[in-house]
Amino acid sequence: MIHASTTAITRPRSLDEALAALEKSPGAVLLAGGTDLMVAWNAGERHLPERVVDLWSVPELATIGVAGDALHVGALATHSRIVGSPEVRAHAPALAEASRTVGAAQIQNRGTIGGNIANASPAGDTLPVLLAMDATIVVASRARGERPVPADAFWTAYRRTALAPEELIVRVEIARDRPQVLFRKVGTRRAQAIAKVSMALSLRRSAGGAVEDARIAWGSVAPTPVRARRAEDALRGKPLDAASIGAACAALPQDISPIDDIRSTREYRLHVAMAILRRALSGWVG
Amino acid sequence: MVPGRSRIVGDSPVRKDAFEKVTGKARFVDDLSVEGAWVGRTVRSSEAHARLRAIRFDPAFDWSTVVVVTAADIPGENVIAAIADDQPCLVDGVIRHAAEPVAVIAAPDDRTAGEALRHVSLDTESLTPVLDHESSDQALKSYEILKGDVERGLAEADLIVEGTYRVGHQEQMYIEPQGIIAIPRQDGMLVQGSLQCPFYVHKALTRVLGLAGDEVVVAQTVTGGAFGGKEEYPSMIAAHAALAARKAGRPVRIVYDRREDVRATTKRHPATVRHRTGVMRDGRIVAMDVEVVMDGGAYVTLTPVVLSRGTIHAAGAYRCANTRIRSRAVMTNTPPNGAFRGFGAPQTLFAVERQMDRVARALGLSPLEVRRKNLIGVGDTTATGQLLTDSVGAREVLEAVATAGNVELRHAELENKPRVDGAHLARGLGLSVYLHGAGFTGSGEAHLRGKAAVALGRDGRFEVQVGSTEMGQGARTVLAQIAAEELGVPLDDVDVVTPDTSIVPDSGPTVASRTTMIVGSVVREAAAALGAELGAAYPSLELRAAAREHAIERGPLRVLREYRPPPDVRWDDAAYRGDAYPVYGYGANVVEVEVDLDTLQVEVTRCLAAADVGKAIHPQLVEGQVQGGTLQALAWGYLEELVLKDGRVQNDRMTNYLIPTTLDTPPIETILVERPYVRGPFGAKGVGELPMDGAAAALASAISQALGVEVDTLPATPERLLDLVRGSR
Incomplete structure (x- = not known):
């Protein structure tokens, strides 16, 4: 861990002040609640930067x-x-x-x-x-x-x-007119756990029941949070039934790229992602 | 109050340490204000196995601002005294695990110490490490227990059932990380800290510092949990702090942060256990052939004794005429494993309990039936040939959970439930029954002869003086209850002094479920003798008045007693036969689970825990022990997993080594059974470790029933369960 010899902290009191501070020092580290940064700094996983703009009082x-x-x-x-x-x-x-x-x-x-x-x-x-x-x-x-x-x-x-x-x-x-979203998080325990897989799902369906639009978004299964566009496409324009659900689940592995890490395995994440998607979509049927 | 009836023992008074802890007044080692104290930090290896060629100190740092201790600075022996004396205090030559202490740096403040630490590097030559116990050929200890003729038993059996079981590390995760402060004195060294066994630390320090016994004083500070984790490792930290303090000429405090604590300190031994069981069609077990391998890690530490307890418990709570248990502990280049609640027994009891389920399945019997048929009782002998004569609550605990859990019906119901395609949840029930030897193994208590004193002070109050430590389990309260009950005085009249090796006698370490039962019995004797002496001095006064008179007229009075092992307890250490323990506690669990079939996440929906503790001196504390131990066992069963890569701990924080939160904790229904042990104080047997022994097996059994697989490896994480379910298709 290499520390900057000093860290200059700016504490703006308004959005104008904050933007001005940032213009003066582009690339300064922005500090909000500190729940990620403080841990990383203390653990030596990130260097203490030269300049911090603390936004807490804006x-x-x-x-x-x-x-x-x-x-x-x-x-x-x-x-x-x-x-x-x-x-x-x-x-x-x-x-x-x-x-x-x-x-x-x-x-x-x-x-x-x-x-x-x-x-x-x-x-x-x-x-x-x-x-x-x-x-x-x-x-x-x-x-x-x-x-x-x-x-x-x-x-x-x-x-x-x-x-x-x-x-x-x-x-x-x-x-405000977005369809409701179903959120599901699978962690290692029931509270205070980092997600192994998380999913947010929303569907807009026509009066006849066909899926007009779908959003299927994922956490912890790719380098970034991702939408599963192929799975969404598999549903769009189709009635929500065993065939379309099966197609969406089958398409999912091409949308995501989970890895083995300290919390879980690629295999498990793939299995769970498909299983919770199937469960959620099946719950919508009828 | 009914005359002659106990008033204090069997009641649950407020803990002696409750007020100071609840109000935040308790001072832990990191809270102590010690003038001029410096901060100590430890330089560690990062390779699992290497030759240490040199320690490099970067000249960019001003080394005159700190004190550095290496192996060359040790005035005595470079060893942490333990069973084998093989572990150095600081590496001198060969690195044997990836968190091994190489040097200690002391600095005026945390920042300087941290800066200095960053300017040290190790010049090493890598050696090939052994990282897996199943492939290690370096056995450090082995045992063999033989009873009857196992080969003949197997030959005569109707059926032979085989199984292999594996369990992983477990971290104690006490809330207060380890910490010690060493204060140099004119005539030696004072060491205070968070520890279980002050006399272990005392002995280790005299060896490292080359000091006489009376030149070293070790005192316990308020200790925030230990679970065995502060049995041996505090000797290491104390040696480091004392060496630094000696060189710096001022107090030095070393307090580990969570990551260093998890990376470096001892854990529960991983183990592999193989069973071959010969059974008759009617359910009788006629032969048990067991092989145990435990991972000792890089040094011997307490492993031979852990293995011993694991070996003796490997046949479980069952009678069997022909038994062979062969065990060995091997060395690997991983941080040394050591004491942890249960001390080897949870590993082998998990295996035998899962094996019993396998036997039941093979015979078409229910898990309850097969246990009922083979359960040990009065008149039976254990694997070591110990004849059980009294205080055997095995059947009571089993029947208690069987009845309360409606096991017969529930198990059959769940067994016969049709599997529905696309179902979301699967349910299962598991059962376990087990025993735990209370006190030291074999001749341990006879050799040790633990001492305890009860003293009348100048103020007419009483003081219990023991080396036994309060670490959250309630020893201070329970020992005071025993003395107060025996003396016939109110509990408020009795204090238990904080252990300090210059004041208290050596009662033996606070381990092995021995404090209430063994030390408590000596305290009771000392209290009785003190009471008798006061009674003789003032025959016309009741005891409290006599005590006051004595304090005023004749001054303080102290009675010291030591443990006398019962004459009929026999143990042959060479043959590993005889009375392995003075007595056993018995426990049983029923666990019901719901497994989410999408995620393979397990939820415990019901958990019963019965414990035969002889006599609950403080029922509320006993229930606390049973519930805490049961939860720790469940978590070992499905949640807690230490991840090592190249011998280095990867999950060294509470963010990634997960223990249960309140939301993960099922209601644990506790049933206390009291089959008094005549030699225990008021009938009490040890209880600290017993509840750690069986819940993991019951949980694994419940998951097995729910998923239609055999869960033989712990922890049963969803990832492992997925592999099992896929493999069974």
Whole structure:
């Protein structure tokens, strides 16, 4: 572990100050709740950087509310606040459900949705839900102002994001007319466990029962959170029945690329992904 | 109060240590404020096996700001005294595992110590490590127990059932990581810390420091859990801290963080156990042939005794005329394994209990029937030939869980349930029954002769002086209860002094489920003698008044007693025959599970635990022991898995070595059975380890029934279960 001899910490009090600080030091490490960074620094897995911008005291980033036809969740909204938010519960209950599975109560009190997104772990609990909801991640820089990034385009490679060095995440926007999302997390134990596999699934069906659109998103089965587009395609335009479900499950292994790691195995993840997808889709039948 | 009836023993008064712990007043070793104390950190190997050519100190660091201790600085012997004296205090020549201490750095503060540590590197020449116990040919100890004629028994059997069982490491995961502070004194060294066995540390320190016994004082600080993990390893940390303190000329404190603790300290021994069982059609077992291999890790530590207990328990709680148990422990280049609640017995009891299920299946009997037919009882002999004469609660515990769990009906119901295609959940029930020898094995207690004192102080109050440590299990409360009951005074009149080798007698280590039963019986004797002396001095006064008078008029009084082994207990160490333990505790479990067929995740939906403890001195604490031990056993069965790669621990944090949370904990229904042991205090037998012995087998059995497979390897993780289910198709 090599430490910078000193770490300069800037603590902006407004979004303007935060963007200005970042413009002055592009690439500075952004600190929100610190639940990932503090652990990594203490464990020597990441170097202590020269410059840190601590966003904890930027009030504009912490709001949760409805604006027009979208739910807005500020990047600094903690998992505890998401869980307790009537707006989130009304318009994106699966997001509240996912936030409820993040770490322990203490982690939920500090950890933020913006941090979960920026940390870009393939196991980030809220990320498949954001994918399944077609969420928009709104980022901003001082020079260019706000820029919407579809969740689908946000995680570019293992632990890489579309965020430019002078940008920060402002909020997440979720359309209110989205179909409900089913969230399923498979961990090693019943609480405080990192996902071995997680799935977020939403379907829009016609009056006749055919699948008009499907979103099947996954955590911990690829270098990034991913959508299973082939499996989605296998359902689109079909009635939800044994044949289409079978086709979707059969297509899934081409969409995901799970690995053996300390938590689980490739084989297990493949099996579980297919099994929980089959179970979830079968539950929708009828 | 009924005259003559016990008032304190059998009641569950507030723990002696409850207030200080609940209010946060308790001071753990890391909390102690010691003036001028420096911080010690340990330089460790990162290779499993290598020749150490040199330790390199980067000149970019100012080494004058710290103190460095290497093997060359050891004034006494470079050894951590144990059974074989093979483990060095600091590597001098050959590295034998990937977390082996090579040097100690002491610095004024944490940051400097960490900086210094980053500027040390090891110049090594790699050697080929042995990482798997099944392929190691370096046996460090072996045993053979013979009873009857096993070959003839097998030849005469209607059926021979074979099975191979494997279990993995387990980390104690006490909440407080290990820590020691060493304080140099004019006349020697004072060492305080989180530890189980102050006299073990004392002995180790005299050897490393080359000091006389009275020059070393070891005192326990409030200890946040141990489970065997603080039996032997504190000697290592104490030696490091003392060497650094000696060289620095000031106190040095070494407190491990979780990762260092998990990487370096001892674990439960992985084991492979093979069974060949000869059975008759009517269900009788006529021959048991058992082979045990345990992974000792890189040094001998306590492995020979762990193996011994594992070997003696390998035939389980069953009678069998022809038994052969052959065992060996082998060395590997992995961190040394050592003491952990159960001490070898959970491994072999898991195997024999799973084997009994296999026998039942082979005979078309239920698991309950086959156990009923072969269960040991009064008049039977164990594998070592020990005749059981009294305090045998085997049948009571089995029938207690069988009745409460409605086992006969439930098992049949689940067995005959048709399997539905596409079903989401599968259910199963498992059963186990077992025994656990209380106290040291064989002639251990006779050699040790544990001592205890009860003293009347100047204030007219009483003090129990023992080397036995409170580590969360409740020893302080239970020993005070025993003394208070015997003296006939209120519990508040009796304190138990914190162990300090300059004050307390050597009661033996706080291990082997021996504290209540063995040390407690000596405390009771000492209390009785003290009471008699006070009674004789003031015959007209009741004891409390006599104590006050004595304190005022004649001053303090202290009575010391030592353990006298019963004359009829015989043990032949050479032949490994005879009375292996003074007495046994008996336990039984019923576990019901639901397995999610999509994810192979296991949920325990019901768990029963019956324990024959002789007499529950403090029923609430006993229930706590039973529930905690049962949970630890369940977790060993399905959840806890140490991952090693090239001999290095990969999951060294609570984030990735998972133990159960409250949500993972099923309600555990505890049934206490009391078959008094005449030589135990008020009939008490040991209870600490018993509950660790059987729940994993019952769990594996339940999963086996649910999935229609045989779960023979622990932990039964969903990944392993998937392999099993696929293999069975």
